Amino acid sequence: MMIFGEQQHIFEASGLATKSVIVYSDRAEVKRLVTVDLVKGTHEIVVQNVSAVIERQSVRVDGHGVLIQEVQYQEMPNDMTIENDKIINLEHQKLDLETERFCLDDECISIQKRIEVLDGVAAQISASSAPTPLQPLPPCHVASQPNLLARRHTVNEPPSPGIFTGAATETGRFFGAAAFNQDSLENLAKFLKYYGDAVREMKIELRRKQRESEMLTERIEQIERQVDQLRCGAEYDSVKR
Secondary structure, three states, X not given: OOOOOOXXXXXXXXXOEEEEEEEOOOOEEEEEEOOOOOOOOOEEEEEEOOOOOOOHHHOOOOOOOOOOOOOOOXXXXXXXXXXXXXXXXXXXXXXXXXXXXXXXXXXXXXXXHHHHHHHHHHHHHHHHOOOXXXXXXXXXXXXXXXXXXXXXXXXXXXXXXXXXXXHHHHHHHHHHHHOOOXXXXXXXXXXXXXXXXXXXXXXXXXXXXXXXXXXHHHHHHHHHHHHHHHHHHHHHOOEEO
């Protein structure tokens, strides 16, 4: 308590020089130096924000060149209004960032589904455009040696028009199934180009949005740490000494 006419000198405990530290099994004794020029008269020396684990009965003050009249140790509740306002502001920032991250995640899911749809269409086109495999010709059966000789003789003779009719029919069936007209080839080429360009662009956009989501997650975690520090500080030490 300051008396009328006194001169007040305020110091921060963290800014004072340490004279000595003695460590015991259950406590530690710390001596700090307060150097101040005093004129004749009554003065009040205030050291604020001392340790939160200080023992009230252990406070000792020694001085040279002055007469110490009284030593007081006071604890005053801190004004938590500012700290609470900071916490509320950080919580609002966190909610805004979480909303933005949710929107990005929804967009990523939408892009992935669009890529899957195009992949499915490409797979269907690939399956439908596959050529029909050539069916094997029925095997030849040799009934007897005379027939074999006759067949050999037939092969050595000039081919008659009807000998390879079966093979020609099967080959024509194969090429007929695999053939594409000019329009279908052009349409296929256009789709393949669109498919490649669209999927590439969508994957670029997907990666970009995923990175943005990761950055938002880091900012949210940082805000959560700040809020935890403010709340822990208020719970641990809610008084000013």
